[in-house]
Amino acid sequence: MTSIRFRLNAYLVGGIGLLIVAAGITLEIKITGWLEREFDRALEAKARALVTLTKEEEGEVELDFADEFMPEFSSEEDSQYFEIWLDGALLERSDSFEIDGSRSEATLPREPDLASVARFSDTRLPDGRSGRLARVDFVPQIVDEGSHPAGEPTRDPTEARATAGLHSATVLVARERETLEADIRRLRSSLVLFLGLLLGTLVGLVALALKIGLRPLHSLAHQVQGLDAGSLDRRVGGGAPPRELAPVVEQINQLLSRLESSFNRERRLTSDIAHELKTPIAELRSLGEVGARWPEDPEMTRKFFEDARGIALQMERIVVHLLALARFDEGQEVIELVQVPIAAECDEAWQRCTAQAKERSLGFRNLVPDDASLDTDPDKLRMILSNLLSNAVEYSRPGTLVSCELTRSDRATTLSVSSSPTDLDPQDLKVMFDRFWRKDAARSGGRNVGLGLAIVRAFADLLDLTLEACLDADGLLRISLSQVTAVPRPSTKRVAQKQPA
Amino acid sequence: MKVLVIEDSTRLLRSLERGLKKMGFAVDTAQDGELGLSLAETFDYDVIVLDLMLPKLPGLEVLRRLRAAKRGVHVLILSAKDRVDDRKEGLQLGADDYLVKPFSFDELCARLKALVRRAFESKTPVLEVGSIELDTVRQRVSRAGEAINLTPNEYALFEYLVLSGGRVSSQSQLQEHLHPSDTEVSSNVIEVLVSGLRKKIHTEGEPPIVRTRRGFGYYVDPQ
Incomplete structure (x- = not known):
């Protein structure tokens, strides 16, 4: 399993570590170079000093050298070496060539060509140590100022040789370089140690920074891990999640909300179904047990059978409605779009309610023009109208009017069913299309189980009809179904897509 | 009840x-x-x-x-x-x-x-009054294992009096407990019921089980 923390650790430590190592190497190169240059510069300075001390006087070139001023060329310990060559012959050499009482015949390595600038090279000293050699070619200074200008000891010797009568000389100065190399080694060790410490500190700091920085992520992961079906009311992220996590937290919380409402809906639906079925089952069981125990009363038995039939019809209604909703939920409802005459459908739907409407002295007014039609599925529209009108009949105040009306505008055709319910509040409009919703919390009465309006909403969605309900100040409830006006289509058949929950 | x-x-x-x-x-x-x-x-x-x-x-x-x-x-x-x-x-x-x-x-x-x-603060379903046994579960009254046939109303009256544990119940109380509230009951119905009950449960030579306290009502002596 990949780990963000591990990856960040590796990338950050690797990246910054590489930079630090590169910086260390560069620093080492620069410092080493500077030390070597300074070493060479010091060597050259000594060579130049010897150049200055080499003079030509009356045609004879000699070195005006005193040991006390440059003791390093005569001391036995840590001694340095110089040689001065004149026109290819050794003119002078330092006392340091005398090793262990005998004078060494070895000379410092000297290239045959001449150059006006100082040249440096590594060499092996006569005492066997590794050393550094500086070579400077020059024209010895002539003491007679009238013949040659003084102060040009470093005049180009090639040019000088070309000039008749001038000597070309070379000074070679060498000294051991082990101390330099030891310094460089110490420097490198210090740098390596420093870089090691720096990298170690970096690893620790990066780990600490990641721990602190990733704390909200860990917290979120912990909270998400603790979620299960029983804790969907919880929300993750706390008060103000970091900006980077805010979209994730928001999405998770939205998902939780949807899951919670879905679970609650499912739980409520199951509970509602159980409850709606329990009462008729209790009725049936009680009828059966009492009827079976005292069968001697034929009138009572007849009533019990009637009741049993009523219970069966009620349960059948529940099952039919639930199956219709289940088919809708599964997207299995097939709709067939044709031109449906609305006025006739309204009349037909009302016919099915007339008996009950008569009992309640309800009137019906169909204001839909005879020639009005909708491009819709006739069976689904019939179901919608049947449920709307039977609800209107069931819950309207006795003696009031139920009406159907069709209005057209440029944008939509709207079919409305109006009634005057006995007891409905504006806030009921938000929930009246929910499954198993009934105004009467007691759920008394066997005809309706609170699924009719849920089916109306489901089928309205299916038919792309906009369903709205409004209650005016006089208590008139208007439920309207609007279809966006479109060019009439030929008869088509399609499988409905379930609306997202 | x-x-x-x-x-x-x-x-x-x-x-x-x-x-x-x-x-x-x-x-x-x-x-x-x-x-x-x-x-x-x-x-x-x-x-x-x-x-x-x-x-x-x-x-x-x-x-x-x-x-x-x-x-x-x-x-x-x-x-x-x-x-x-x-x-x-x-x-x-x-x-x-x-x-x-x-x-x-x-x-x-x-x-x-x-x-x-x-x-009525009774825990046992079978109650005994003298030689009579009242089974409230089976709704059966018997004496020495022999069943006494009571009508439902007689049984209800007897059960109520026995459960009352010797307390005197007036006619109106008995009417109220034995008949639905919306039922018109004539004043002598209880007397007729008590009379019928006494005939069925009384045994010669034994003191009456259902007794009358003049002006107050009826009771069953639990002894």
Whole structure:
């Protein structure tokens, strides 16, 4: 399993570590170079000093050298070496060539060509140590100022040789370089140690920074891990999640909300179904047990059978409605779009309610023009109208009017069913299309189980009809179904897509 | 025994009323909470069977008001609500029993009888009065193992007097407990019932079991 923390650790430590190592190497190169240059510069300075001390006087070139001023060329310990060559012959050499009482015949390595600038090279000293050699070619200074200008000891010797009568000389100065190399080694060790410490500190700091920085992520992961079906009311992220996590937290919380409402809906639906079925089952069981125990009363038995039939019809209604909703939920409802005459459908739907409407002295007014039609599925529209009108009949105040009306505008055709319910509040409009919703919390009465309006909403969605309900100040409830006006289509058949929950 | 059934389902109410009457209960019914509460406050019931989801006034509110009015009548909640919280709430509000729908009619009767016994502070279902044995479960009266045939009303009267444990019950009390509240009962019905009962349970040479206290009513001497 990949780990963000591990990856960040590796990338950050690797990246910054590489930079630090590169910086260390560069620093080492620069410092080493500077030390070597300074070493060479010091060597050259000594060579130049010897150049200055080499003079030509009356045609004879000699070195005006005193040991006390440059003791390093005569001391036995840590001694340095110089040689001065004149026109290819050794003119002078330092006392340091005398090793262990005998004078060494070895000379410092000297290239045959001449150059006006100082040249440096590594060499092996006569005492066997590794050393550094500086070579400077020059024209010895002539003491007679009238013949040659003084102060040009470093005049180009090639040019000088070309000039008749001038000597070309070379000074070679060498000294051991082990101390330099030891310094460089110490420097490198210090740098390596420093870089090691720096990298170690970096690893620790990066780990600490990641721990602190990733704390909200860990917290979120912990909270998400603790979620299960029983804790969907919880929300993750706390008060103000970091900006980077805010979209994730928001999405998770939205998902939780949807899951919670879905679970609650499912739980409520199951509970509602159980409850709606329990009462008729209790009725049936009680009828059966009492009827079976005292069968001697034929009138009572007849009533019990009637009741049993009523219970069966009620349960059948529940099952039919639930199956219709289940088919809708599964997207299995097939709709067939044709031109449906609305006025006739309204009349037909009302016919099915007339008996009950008569009992309640309800009137019906169909204001839909005879020639009005909708491009819709006739069976689904019939179901919608049947449920709307039977609800209107069931819950309207006795003696009031139920009406159907069709209005057209440029944008939509709207079919409305109006009634005057006995007891409905504006806030009921938000929930009246929910499954198993009934105004009467007691759920008394066997005809309706609170699924009719849920089916109306489901089928309205299916038919792309906009369903709205409004209650005016006089208590008139208007439920309207609007279809966006479109060019009439030929008869088509399609499988409905379930609306997202 | 007099029972008030408050239940909004007409069909269930009809079967319960019929069955309970056959079981010897005097049954009053109400289909909404308001009427139920009104009846419970007006009459003296031995047990009330109370649905929770009632129109006009919820069952729990009926119960709460009854207990607030210090009415100690035993209440059995009969509801489709089966969650533990629902039962807990009902029992905490003062219900004496809780039965979930769908239910067995026999179980309902047994629970009602248990509540009746509890109302009369009797724990055993078989009561003995002298040589007579009264089985409240089987609704059977016997002497020395020989059954005495009583009519349902005679049985109900005898059971009520025995459960009353020697307390004197007036005619009006007996009428109230033996007949539904909306039933017109003539004044001598109780006298006729008592007379018939005495004839069936009395044995020559033994003191009368059902006794009369002039001007007060009837009682059964538990000894």
